[in-house]
Amino acid sequence: DIQMTQSPSFLSAFLGDRVVITCQASQDISESLNWYQQRPGEAPKLLMFDVSNLESGVPTRFRGSGSGTHFTFTIRSLQPEDAATYYCQHYDHVPSYTFGQGTKVEIK
Amino acid sequence: QLQESGPRLVKPSETLSLTCSVSTGSISSTSYSWGWIRQPPGKGLEWIGTIYHDGSASYNPSLKSRVTMSVDTSKNQFSLRLSSVTAADTSVYYCASLRMWGRSRFFDSWGQGARVTVSS
Numbered sequence: 001d002i003q004m005t006q007s008p009s010f011l012s013a014f015l016g017d018r019v020v021i022t023c024q025a026s027q028d029i030s031e032s033l034n035w036y037q038q039r040p041g042e043a044p045k046l047l048m049f050d051v052s053n054l055e056s057g058v059p060t061r062f063r064g065s066g067s068g069t070h071f072t073f074t075i076r077s078l079q080p081e082d083a084a085t086y087y088c089q090h091y092d093h094v095p096s097y098t099f100g101q102g103t104k105v106e107i108k
Numbered sequence: 109q110l111q112e113s114g115p116r117l118v119k120p121s122e123t124l125s126l127t128c129s130v131s132t133g134s135i136s137s138t139s140y141s142w143g144w145i146r147q148p149p150g151k152g153l154e155w156i157g158t159i160y161h162d163g164s165a166s167y168n169p170s171l172k173s174r175v176t177m178s179v180d181t182s183k184n185q186f187s188l189r190l191s192s193v194t195a196a197d198t199s200v201y202y203c204a205s206l207r208m209w210g211r212s213r214f215f216d217s218w219g220q221g222a223r224v225t226v227s228s
Contacts, residue, residue: 034214034215036153036215042220043202043218043219043220043221044145044153044215044218045218046214046215049214050212050214087152089153089214091213091214093211094166095166096155096166096168097145097155097158097213097215098155099152099155100152101152
């Protein structure tokens with residue numbers, strides 16, 4: 001089974017900061033990688049699919065990159081509404097869907 | 109667009125049953141499958157399974173022996189049954205639409221979640 005490992009598990013940053021989250025796959029997953037945001041008390045929300053494709057309506061301050069086993073998710077200028085937990089998620093055509101353990105982003 | 113319903117309290121060893129009603133679009137769409145994902149208190153997300161409108165389903169191997177999903181196209185609903193539950197199955201259960209776009213697969217819409225507690 002493919003494991004998805006996110007780091008860090010928690011981060012605290014100031015408004016306007018650049019925030020970077022990494023997601024490591026235990027084996028090559030090409031670009032089969034999505035990102036979700038989950039605000040406290042809410043359902044997850046799709047931000048990005050296939051590494052770097054923004055879902056409709058998602059602000060462009062969110063960016064994704066990577067391929068193979070190493071992926072990064074960046075918030076270019078942290079906003080108050082970005083306080084949330086972010087999950088990477090791998091998919092394959094078995095099918096199976098595996099989430100990372102999540103990264104909680106706090107505003108200082 | 110998606111709304112979970114069903115009992116929120118289930119006794120140990122019994123069967124958890126939830127239904128997801130799809131209010132926007134047709135559950136028979138060839139562009140979508142339909143999924144269940146759960147989240148134990150304070151923890152991350154776990155995929156339970158997905159089902160296509162023709163009834164073909166795939167399950168997480170760790171839950172496969174206890175999970176059954178079904179679809180009712182006449183009601184635009186799909187359902188989850190999880191048998192022999194224990195306290196470890198206490199979670200928020202989300203239903204979600206899985207968009208299938210070429211080779212891409214992503215959960216693009218989620219229900220608000222159903223908090224289910226397993227307790228006697």
